Amino acid sequence: MFQVSLPFHTASSEASASGIRQLLGRATGMAGSRWRLSGGWSAFSGASSTGGELGDWQDSPPDSLVLEMVQFGQRRQALAEHIAMELLQRPDLREAPGTVQDFLLEVWPLVLAQARLSCPDDIQDPGGYLDTATRLLWSVRRDAALRRPGKVLELIPKLLEQLRSGISLLGRHPGEFEGFFRALEVLHLPALQLCAKRRRVDLSLPPPPAEPPQPSPAELLAQLQPGVCIDLYCGRRWRQARLDWVDARGRQFMFIGEGGQSHAMTRRILVRLLRERLVRILAPLPPTGGPRFC
Structure with a gap:
């Protein structure tokens, strides 16, 4: 005490x-x-x-x-x-x-x-x-x-x-x-x-496997050809769309959504969405038996 x-x-x-x-x-x-x-x-x-203490003072206060x-x-x-x-x-x-x-x-x-x-x-x-x-x-x-x-x-x-x-x-x-x-x-x-x-x-456990390097937006963009399916984050949820058209210079892109809604994007906007992971490529080419919309 x-x-x-x-x-x-x-x-x-x-x-x-x-x-x-x-x-x-x-x-x-x-x-x-x-x-x-x-x-x-x-x-x-x-x-x-x-x-x-008070007694230690030489002079009284x-x-x-x-x-x-x-x-x-x-x-x-x-x-x-x-x-x-x-x-x-x-x-x-x-x-x-x-x-x-x-x-x-x-x-x-x-x-x-x-x-x-x-x-x-x-x-x-x-x-x-x-x-x-x-x-x-x-x-x-x-x-x-x-x-x-x-x-x-x-x-x-x-x-x-x-x-x-x-x-x-x-x-x-x-x-x-x-x-x-x-x-x-x-x-x-x-x-x-x-x-x-x-x-x-923690020290005794093996280190977790290294994640494979993520492709750059330019590499992802090169995979986009008409018919390729993507996931697009829009309206606070993921929506599936298919690339329908690309202009000859690769600067304009047109996607068609599940309900027939079109989404037009410039190359710059698409690169930004890819960098921010708001667009995900589902397959380089439309797979057989793949996503319902594709």
Whole structure:
């Protein structure tokens, strides 16, 4: 269980990790409940924090600065408690392993509160730390590892980067949470193993046969002689037609459709349709017993 000590404690007792998990079953009754989050003194000053304790300063800070830091800490504490209550309502949090629940209820509300209070603009999720919580909860779901292990593998580097960034925002070192990161590594292990297994299977399979080279539009055009049948994509469906006439210079083409409808095309239009695969040649010459129309 991770503890981050915030000064200026009131008489309210700190909730233990087991106590927090017990609250998960009584989410609807959380409105009147109170529990303390905690964080380091250095986090009061946000990104400008040096990480040192008050006793490490050579000179005492001015009273106005101390008061400002105290007020910031109180605002952050109140906001963090409110955020924690919101997190308690999430179904994906209730289904998460206890280690992840502890981290998201004891540490991450302070990160979210710190980010919101330090952001000068009215941004809904400054730093993307709320989205990080969502990604973390998804990545430790058992079905996520089984159904989309590749997605979990892709998500892990950015997720770890954001978790460390949030911890640093509080003036803490990610190394202080080594136990959490070790537990997270174990939770992600099934997805990593499944990805490795699939990769070994893929490497053991013979490569797929190479596709034969596709003829160029000019080569296809050379096959078109009167009587040749084609498929023409027109009106959002494929329609069968037969080449009825070509001018002496090979620049104009006349096709007759199944219902007797004619389709006149220039060479340039026909080449474009062949290139975009909107015209398919069915046979160089009308085959015996071939397509119904031909």
